[in-house]
Amino acid sequence: MADKEQLVASETTPKIALVGNPNVGKSVIFGLLTGRYVTVSNYPGTTVEVARGATTIEGQPVVIIDTPGVNSLVPMSEDEQVTRDILLKEGPTAIIQVADAKNIRRALLISLQLAEMGKPFLLDLNMEDESAACGITIDKTELATKLGVPVIGTIAIQKRGIKEVQKKALSVAPATFRFSYSAEVETAIQNIKTLLPKSPISRRSIALMILSGDKSLKGWMHEKLSDQTIDQLEQIRDSLSRLYSEPVAYVINKQRLRVVDELMSFCVRQERREKEGWQSWVGRLSMHPVWGLFVLAGVLIVVYEFVGKFGAQTAVNFLEKGLFGHYLNPWAVTLFSKIFSFSPFLRDLFVGEFGIVTMALTYALAIIFPIVITFFIAFSFMEDSGYLPRLSIMLNRLFRLIGLNGKAVVPMVLGLGCDTMATMTARIMDTRKERVILTLLLALGVPCSAQLGIVLGMLGALPIWATFLWFGVVGGSLILVGFLSAQILPGDRSDFMMEIPPIRRPTLINIVTKTFARLEWYLKEVVPLFIIGTLFLFLLDKSSLLPKIQNFASPLVEGFLDLPKEATEAFLVGFLRRDYGATRFFDLFGKGRLTPIQAIVSLIVMTLFVPCLANVLMIIKERGMRTMIAIVGFIYPFAFFVGGIINWGLRIL
Ligand SMILES: Nc1nc2c(ncn2[C@@H]2O[C@H](COP(=O)(O)OP(=O)(O)OP(=O)(O)O)[C@@H](O)[C@H]2O)c(=O)[nH]1
Ligand SMILES: [Mg+2]
Numbered sequence: 080m081a082d083k084e085q086l087v088a089s090e091t092t093p094k095i096a097l098v099g100n101p102n103v104g105k106s107v108i109f110g111l112l113t114g115r116y117v118t119v120s121n122y123p124g125t126t127v128e129v130a131r132g133a134t135t136i137e138g139q140p141v142v143i144i145d146t147p148g149v150n151s152l153v154p155m156s157e158d159e160q161v162t163r164d165i166l167l168k169e170g171p172t173a174i175i176q177v178a179d180a181k182n183i184r185r186a187l188l189i190s191l192q193l194a195e196m197g198k199p200f201l202l203d204l205n206m207e208d209e210s211a212a213c214g215i216t217i218d219k220t221e222l223a224t225k226l227g228v229p230v231i232g233t234i235a236i237q238k239r240g241i242k243e244v245q246k247k248a249l250s251v252a253p254a255t256f257r258f259s260y261s262a263e264v265e266t267a268i269q270n271i272k273t274l275l276p277k278s279p280i281s282r283r284s285i286a287l288m289i290l291s292g293d294k295s296l297k298g299w300m301h302e303k304l305s306d307q308t309i310d311q312l313e314q315i316r317d318s319l320s321r322l323y324s325e326p327v328a329y330v331i332n333k334q335r336l337r338v339v340d341e342l343m344s345f346c347v348r349q350e351r352r353e354k355e356g357w358q359s360w361v362g363r364l365s366m367h368p369v370w371g372l373f374v375l376a377g378v379l380i381v382v383y384e385f386v387g388k389f390g391a392q393t394a395v396n397f398l399e400k401g402l403f404g405h406y407l408n409p410w411a412v413t414l415f416s417k418i419f420s421f422s423p424f425l426r427d428l429f430v431g432e433f434g435i436v437t438m439a440l441t442y443a444l445a446i447i448f449p450i451v452i453t454f455f456i457a458f459s460f461m462e463d464s465g466y467l468p469r470l471s472i473m474l475n476r477l478f479r480l481i482g483l484n485g486k487a488v489v490p491m492v493l494g495l496g497c498d499t500m501a502t503m504t505a506r507i508m509d510t511r512k513e514r515v516i517l518t519l520l521l522a523l524g525v526p527c528s529a530q531l532g533i534v535l536g537m538l539g540a541l542p543i544w545a546t547f548l549w550f551g552v553v554g555g556s557l558i559l560v561g562f563l564s565a566q567i568l569p570g571d572r573s574d575f576m577m578e579i580p581p582i583r584r585p586t587l588i589n590i591v592t593k594t595f596a597r598l599e600w601y602l603k604e605v606v607p608l609f610i611i612g613t614l615f616l617f618l619l620d621k622s623s624l625l626p627k628i629q630n631f632a633s634p635l636v637e638g639f640l641d642l643p644k645e646a647t648e649a650f651l652v653g654f655l656r657r658d659y660g661a662t663r664f665f666d667l668f669g670k671g672r673l674t675p676i677q678a679i680v681s682l683i684v685m686t687l688f689v690p691c692l693a694n695v696l697m698i699i700k701e702r703g704m705r706t707m708i709a710i711v712g713f714i715y716p717f718a719f720f721v722g723g724i725i726n727w728g729l730r731i732l
Contacts, residue, residue, distance in 0.1 A: 093288025094142045094166055095248050096563075098193070099177035100185055103268065104205040105129075106237040108177055109145035112245060116592050118143055121460035121580050124148065124507040127158040129165060136249050144171060144469055147506075150185065152284075153191040153291045153328060155573075156516075157506035159524055160295045166196065167299065170279025173251050174200035180210035180217060180232065183347055184576075187339040188332075190226060194254035197281035200613045201251045202228040203299040208234045209581065212349035220385035222346040227255030234585065238425060257339045264290065264331065267319045274308050285484050290316055291328035313497060358582040365469045366579075375473070378466065382457050387535030388455030388628070395536060402515055420632055424621065439613035442662045443606050450532030451601055455594045457497050462593075468577055475575055482516045482565025483508070484575035492518055494525035498690040501525070501560070502697045512570030518702055519710050522689050523717070524557045529605070529658035530690075533665045534682055540668070545679045552683050552725060556717075571622050605656070612652040612659050619651075623704050639723045640684065641730070643667070649681070656691040676729045684722035689714050 097105040101123030108117050120601025130145040146165055147158035149283035149657030154160035165171065176185030183204070191202045203211075204217060229247050250646040261267055271286035278285060288296055289312055300309055320327045365374040412430045430437045454728055461467060467489050470685040475485030486508060498521050504539045505517045526534055538546045565572070571638060617624040629636075630650070636647050645667055654658025664681045667673050673681065687694060690709055697708040 080339060092140055092142050092245065094144055094169070095173045095175060096144040096146055096169075096171040097175050097177055097205075098146055098166070098200075099148060099189065099319075100179060100182065100511060100578075101125075101324045103148065103177050103179040103182075103186070104235040105148065105177045106145055108175070108203070108205070108233070108241065108244070109143060111205045111238060112143050116596055117591060118596070119584050119589055120459075120467075120593075121585075122462065122488075123578050124158065124489060124504065127161070127504050129161060136245055139249065141172075141249065147322070149189065152189065152196075153288050153293045154295050157564050158220070161506075163295070166280055167196065167278065167285075169372045172199070172410045173248055175203055175248055177201050177203045177205050178378075179206050180204040180530060181206060181213045183210075183216055183217060184343060185340055187262060187342055188335055190254070191256075191258070191335050191338060192284065194226065194228075194256045194283060195287065196284040197253045198279075198504045198651055198691065199228075199251040199253050201231060201244070201247055202226065204230060204232045204236050208237070211273045212356075213521065216348045216350070218346045218348075222342070225342055225345065228252075252527070260331065260334045263319060263322055264327075266522060267524050271312055272302070272314050274311060276303050278303075287331060290319060292316065292333075294325065298677070300508070303705075312326065322587045333653040341349045353721055362579070362582040365466060366472050368473070371469075375470065376487040378461070378644060382461075383535060385457050386450065386453045386532055387539055390450045390472040391532040391536030391550070392539060394449035394453065395446055398449055399441065400609050403441050408437055408441065426448055426615075427621075428617060430551075431617070433613050433617040434609055435613055439606075439609040439618075442659065442666070443609045446533070446662050447529040447605065447658060448601075450536070451528045452594065454528040454532055455496070455597045456590065459590040459593045460585050461492075462649050465580045465590060466584045468579050471575075477558075479572070480565075481520070481561025482568070482572060483513055483520075483561065484572065486573075486575055486577060487513065487517050491521065492524055494527065495531055496528050498522065498525055498527050499693045499697045502694060505701065509573035510571050512565075512568050515568060515570060515702060515706060518698055518706070519564060519713075520557050520561055522694060522698065522710055523560055524553045524687055525715050526553075526661075526686050527658060527690055530686065531713065533661045534657065534686065537665055537668055537682060538576035540677050541678060545675065548679055549682055549686070552721065552728060553686050556687060556721060560717075568605065600710075605658075609659055609690070616648055616652065635719060639726070640680055640719070641726050643672055643680055645672065646677075646681060649685070653685055653688050654692075656693075657660075657685055657688040657689075660688065661685045674724065679729070680722050680726045683725055684718050687714065687721055 080647070099105055102121065102125070102672055105128055106117045106119045108129065109132065110119070112520060115130070115132040124147070126145060126147045128147070132143050134141060134143055136402060146162040149159045149162045150157070152163050154163045154164070166174070166679050174193060177267060190202055202222070210217070219230040224545065231240055231243050231247065233244060233613045233644055235241065260268070268283055268286045268291055271289055272282040275282045275285055300312075303311075311357065318328065321617055323330050352355045364370050400585070409432070413428050415429045415436070421428075423635060428433060428437050432438070470492070471485035471488035478484050478487055490501045490504040490507065501521050502518055505514045505521075508514045508517055538549060611619070619628065625648070630646045632647045632650070634646065636642050636650070640646070646664070649660040649663035649667070652663060664673065664678070664685060668678050695707060695711060699708060
């Protein structure tokens with residue numbers, strides 16, 4: 080998406096990093112400062128990758144860096160590490176710490192760490208509208224005096240206060256605030272400091288990271304320090320940890336929290352809470368063990384009506400049968416037949432059975448496009464309302480069964496938008512085991528928007544048992560495979576803690592911007608692949624290899640799965656993108672070439688396929704080649720196997 084945009088800036092251009100807890104408005108502020116849109120949603124962990132944008136402050140060019148939210152600068156997950164590494168390795172000129180003013184306690188925990196690092200920063204107390212509604216008042220002048228950095232209040236979604244943040248951002252200095260830990264910790268810090276090289280952040284802060292047992296620092300340590308020094312550091316840490324019954328990280332955190340609480344006692348006042356609004360009521364209802372299920376059912380019905388019915392049936396009918404089927408394609412056929420009257424080969428390339436216009440563009444624009452638009456809109460509503468974190472709480476139990484926890488719910492739901500993006504979001508999981516299981520399940524059985532729409536569209540035309548069967552088989556496969564991999568894979572599962580943001584009314588502007596950003600990405604990514612896939616089929620067809628492949632695959636496709644031979648083409652392009660394969664089935668089904676049993680079998684096999692080439696590449700990038708081979712090597716046979724079993728079972732019945 081837009082993240083890949085090139086940035087024109089020299090090495091010496093000052094860099095300002097936006098750092099802060101998850102879901103506090105960093106990306107909104109990034110957008111306001113740079114004019115570049117990065118995804119904004121109402122749940123923690125939206126940003127998992129750094130985004131950069133250029134701007135000028137008082138005539139001076141600067142680069143603004145948006146970072147993933149962190150709960151501590153001692154990272155627990157890969158996305159948190161990204162942020163810490165920016166500070167440690169890149170050394171931005173200044174930092175804007177964005178804080179949620181109604182959650183000042185956890186924000187100050189980060190302020191203390193920034194103060195320890197010795198980095199110039201300012202504290203932006205964002206979401207002042209919500210903190211005011213909660214009856215929280217913060218004495219910003221007092222806090223600024225105590226910390227020794229500017230403290231500015233903002234309401235990012237109303238663009239309030241941003242000008243001041245921008246004005247001050249380049250002239251900030253390191254905090255003057257100092258505090259000390261217990262004598263034992265201080266001694267350990269002093270001992271470690273003497274062994275460390277100079278870095279963009281203070282030796283004291285690195286010493287504290289090492290004492291906290293920060294494993295993500297290993298790479299940096301091996302690069303900068305000798306093995307002997309690393310041994311010495313570990314000895315210092317071990318002897319400190321022997322003094323406490325609790326882990327040192329916990330001890331350090333507790334001492335920091337004490338300092339935070341003292342700061343708060345001077346600067347923060349909490350008045351009597353105002354009357355509870357409808358938002359909190361809806362919020363609580365959606366997390367309730369029983370009522371929550373009704374809310375979920377309601378959400379699913381609305382999404383189904385909007386995406387499955389309106390998008391995948393009404394809009395697709397209008398575009399595919401009407402606009403494309405009646406007007407555009409017949410015109411195109413006439414036009415291309417005239418232009419290429421000398422060559423049937425070239426004519427078919429554009430308007431034949433596997434033509435670029437009649438297949439690739441018709442599939443991409445008339446069938447998938449209306450589905451993804453409706454899906455992205457529905458999806459943005461869910462993201463921005465704050466429903467997803469609540470769903471995480473509800474499904475935590477179920478997810479524990481499959482070796483994950485509630486934190487994995489958001490990435491799984493994101494997978495319904497795009498599995499490739501969601502695979503990257505697996506970074507938010509705390510352990511490697513969880514990241515691998517999540518990656519596997521996304522690739523196995525979470526259909527992406529385009530495919531889901533097609534599935535819903537086809538299920539809508541089938542008897543109701545087909546819907547139950549599809550959900551049962553796909554859901555059952557996810558649970559079974561998740562459960563088994565949780566037993567087999569080595570490693571740990573982490574505890575689940577998630578900040579629940581308030582229920583918010585989604586803003587039209589964000590919904591529209593986000594939907595457009597995603598559509599742009601969709602068109603750039605999907606249309607070329609559809610054209611390549613179609614070209615591939617076209618060439619196979621023209622070289623008469625297609626019938627040979629169909630014959631070769633016949634025992635599997637026509638025998639084991641009992642599908643027509645054209646299904647082979649769907650599977651072939653399914654390797655490229657499974658939504659493309661699904662669209663082929665949709666087309667075949669629409670032309671009456673699939674019986675209900677064949678339709679459901681093909682839907683199930685295609686859903687259990689690996690999503691697409693892009694997803695495979697992302698798995699390699701994020702989790703490595705070996706994991707990818709294991710995942711892909713498992714999924715394809717599994718998909719066909721399950722399809723065969725279902726076919727066999729249905730026929731017996
Ligand atoms: N009421 C209110 N909502 C805000 C304000 N600033 C941001 N938001 C909302 O807060 C949510 C989170 O905003 P983001 O910019 O995605 O937060 P982030 O800090 O980038 O989050 P991560 O990338 O997950 O760390 C969105 O729903 C925003 O619309 C504000 O000042 N007031
Ligand atoms: Mg963000």
